[in-house]
Amino acid sequence: PPISGLNSSRVFFLWTMEDAVRLRENLPKTSTIGIIGAGILGVEAAVDLANQGKRVILFDREDRVLPLHLAGEPERRYRQFLQTKGIQFRPGVSVSALVERDHRMDISTSAGETVSVDAVWVMAGVAPNVGLAKSAGLACGRGILVDSYLTTSDPDILACGNCVEIEGHS
Numbered sequence: 077p078p079i080s081g082l083n084s085s086r087v088f089f090l091w092t093m094e095d096a097v098r099l100r101e102n103l104p105k106t107s108t109i110g111i112i113g114a115g116i117l118g119v120e121a122a123v124d125l126a127n128q129g130k131r132v133i134l135f136d137r138e139d140r141v142l143p144l145h146l147a148g149e150p151e152r153r154y155r156q157f158l159q160t161k162g163i164q165f166r167p168g169v170s171v172s173a174l175v176e177r178d179h180r181m182d183i184s185t186s187a188g189e190t191v192s193v194d195a196v197w198v199m200a201g202v203a204p205n206v207g208l209a210k211s212a213g214l215a216c217g218r219g220i221l222v223d224s225y226l227t228t229s230d231p232d233i234l235a236c237g238n239c240v241e242i243e244g245h246s
Contacts, residue, residue: 077112077200081174086181087196090117099197106194107131110183112171113200114141116238119158121199126161133191134163135183136200137170144219144241204239217241 081087088099109125111118114136122132136143140151141158158165170186174196183191206216215221215229219241226234 077171077198079112079171079174079198081176081181082198084174084176084181084196086176086179086194087174087198089198090121102195103128103130108133108193110135110171110181110191110193110196112136112196112198114138114165114167115144115199116142118197118199119154121197122158122163123161126163132161132163133166133183133193134158135166135169135171135185137168137186139168141165141167144238147242206239209235209239 108131110133112135122134125132141155173184175182180192181196204219209220210216220235222240226236228235
């Protein structure tokens with residue numbers, strides 16, 4: 077995502093095995109972690125970190141958790157589950173800048189707040205490649221459009237995972 081400060085040594089991505097090793101090596105040095113992105117990877121990381129006793133603050137520019145996958149009551153329940161884990165969720169809040177200060181990271185947000193954490197994990201910025209689905213004639217938005225049964229615009233084709241978007245809930 078277009079955020080200044082992404083090149084800091086306290087900002088982590090998870091693209092390669094080397095990234096995973098770097099995350100793991102840094103974990104003992106952190107107690108508070110900011111995660112950018114409340115999609116599948118961000119939520120999974122948040123729950124894993126909370127289970128390890130870390131304080132987690134989860135940011136997403138969308139107004140709900142797992143925005144491509146959940147809406148309504150299921151999303152509300154999952155948000156409650158995150159709260160039981162002690163995860164702070166900041167819905168509808170974009171991260172505008174990251175600044176390293178005194179071995180910490182300051183996260184500046186669109187809500188005008190600054191949150192200080194030990195590290196930032198970026199789990200956002202990946203968009204599904206829907207080219208094949210479009211060329212097959214399937215309806216697509218940000219992802220392959222599916223209904224609550226994971227049926228695409230072709231009733232003989234189901235889709236699931238990071239490539240889908242529940243119709244009406246982009």
